[in-house]
Amino acid sequence: MANSNLILIKQFCVLHDIEQNFITELNNYGLIEIVSEENEEFLLHEQLPHIEKMMRLHYDLQVNFEGIDVIANLLEKIDCLQHDLIRSHNKLRLYENENS
Amino acid sequence: MADLNYYTILGITQSATEAEIKKAYRKLARKYHPDLNPNDQEAQRKFQEINEANEVLSNPDNRKKYDQYGKDWKHAEEFEKAGYNPNQQRSESRQSSQSSKSYSDFSEADFSDLFSSMYGSAGKRTQAKFRGQDYNAELQLDLKSAYTTHKQSLTVNDKNIRITIPAGVENGQVIKIPNHGGPGANGGPNGDLYITFSIPNDSQFKREGANLYANVDLDLYTALLGGEIQVPTFDGAVKVKVAESTQNNTKVKLKGKGFPKYKQENEFGDLYITYQIKLPKNLSAEEKKAIQKLSKLKKNG
Numbered sequence: 001m002a003n004s005n006l007i008l009i010k011q012f013c014v015l016h017d018i019e020q021n022f023i024t025e026l027n028n029y030g031l032i033e034i035v036s037e038e039n040e041e042f043l044l045h046e047q048l049p050h051i052e053k054m055m056r057l058h059y060d061l062q063v064n065f066e067g068i069d070v071i072a073n074l075l076e077k078i079d080c081l082q083h084d085l086i087r088s089h090n091k092l093r094l095y096e097n098e099n100s
Numbered sequence: 101m102a103d104l105n106y107y108t109i110l111g112i113t114q115s116a117t118e119a120e121i122k123k124a125y126r127k128l129a130r131k132y133h134p135d136l137n138p139n140d141q142e143a144q145r146k147f148q149e150i151n152e153a154n155e156v157l158s159n160p161d162n163r164k165k166y167d168q169y170g171k172d173w174k175h176a177e178e179f180e181k182a183g184y185n186p187n188q189q190r191s192e193s194r195q196s197s198q199s200s201k202s203y204s205d206f207s208e209a210d211f212s213d214l215f216s217s218m219y220g221s222a223g224k225r226t227q228a229k230f231r232g233q234d235y236n237a238e239l240q241l242d243l244k245s246a247y248t249t250h251k252q253s254l255t256v257n258d259k260n261i262r263i264t265i266p267a268g269v270e271n272g273q274v275i276k277i278p279n280h281g282g283p284g285a286n287g288g289p290n291g292d293l294y295i296t297f298s299i300p301n302d303s304q305f306k307r308e309g310a311n312l313y314a315n316v317d318l319d320l321y322t323a324l325l326g327g328e329i330q331v332p333t334f335d336g337a338v339k340v341k342v343a344e345s346t347q348n349n350t351k352v353k354l355k356g357k358g359f360p361k362y363k364q365e366n367e368f369g370d371l372y373i374t375y376q377i378k379l380p381k382n383l384s385a386e387e388k389k390a391i392q393k394l395s396k397l398k399k400n401g
Contacts, residue, residue: 049292053135061130071136078138086272087309093271094306094313 006035006042018055026054029069106153106166114167118158125154139236139274139294232291233282240298241265243307247334247360256280256293263295268310268362271299305334310369312358318342318375333357333371340373348377 013020023043026032032051035042043051057063057071107114110124128150130136137143156162156173165173237256249267253260261280269275274296281291306313316331326344330337331354338357351374358369383391 056133056135061133062126063130075136075138082139086270090271091308093301094308 005045006037007045007048009034009041009043012043016055018059022055022058023051025065026051026068029065031065031069031072104149104153106157109149109153110157116157118160121154121157125150125158129154134234141236232284232288234291235281235293236296237293238296238298239265240300241269243299243301243303243305244334246297246299254295257282261293265297266363267360268364269297269299270309270362271297271301273297273362303334304332305371307359310359310361310367312369312371314371314373315376316373318346318377320377320379323347323375323377331371331373334359342375346375346377348375350375 009020009023013023023032023034027034031054032047033044035044054068054072057068058065063071107116110116110121110128112120112124116124129147132143132147132150134140134144134147137147156166162173165176169176235256237254239252239254246265246269247267249264251262251264253262255261259280261277263277274294277293277295279290280293283290301307304314312334314332316329318329321327322329322342323346324344326346327342328339329342331340333354335357338354340352340354351372354371354373356368357371361367361369380387
């Protein structure tokens, strides 16, 4: 493998004991990015935690691909909202200190 | 974990079929799974309970022992050898208010049981590698420490780790330390450690992101005639020119004198100062005279 940031999909599937079709479907739903090089398909290293999370949702909780798509979007929104909440809390503290 | 009834945890009756147990477990697992409840300790605790209940009730042998011995079902063989009365034992254990097992009491074997119970439901990934649990920790810093990038040692689950804290980290911000969570199962990778920063601010500066705000006292004469004053910043005092006829509450931006921007080397926010003009007190007779003269001059225009 020329690029150490890439993980061979075949190898990933063997290690995790999953069908390659699972990765293909995630790609079809636009949930991950597949990199093709020299007739081989790879995953990006930084995507691994995200893919492993989707594997748990699918295999452990029986969530289908549409469900995974919805969950991924909602979790992203929760993440943004949590950041906003922290920022707002800090801003509120600024004004509370001003008035105290 | 408190001595909870596994049937109650899964919301089923004692006569539930295997299919009903499976259905109840899956429904609750979907609700409380840590992947769907990030940073939610309560959900994580609940998920452990559900897994423990499922581990026992989905296995006919374990379920039978649990029905006979309650929370002490793992010691069924010992009880039988010792000639304990199962029915008496069962009622006592169910009614006991003592906690049976806390989360921290879990042994590696318990965890592997939990994982295998989950994989049992997955069907295909019987020997799959499983990533370890994510850990959450809180770290308190003072604002001065958050101003510079520095290293700090902390102990998480009896392990000492040394982390680099980038300058400009915010109160409530969470950073991920990969691979420092719980150990993986079946050779899977470790989980991650999430550190939430608590940064109380007891400085004279108010902080909003990388910008700082402060009030600066200005004497009447400098406000009227202009001049140069020393203004404290987080990085020492700087000289600031004051314009003539500066009004009270005038705001001035000192570019780049704020807090470091998180993970942006040599980039700083701004410092906003607000002038608070202080009128002189206890005027001498001579000062009063001079001010009266000034007042007359102003009136005569």
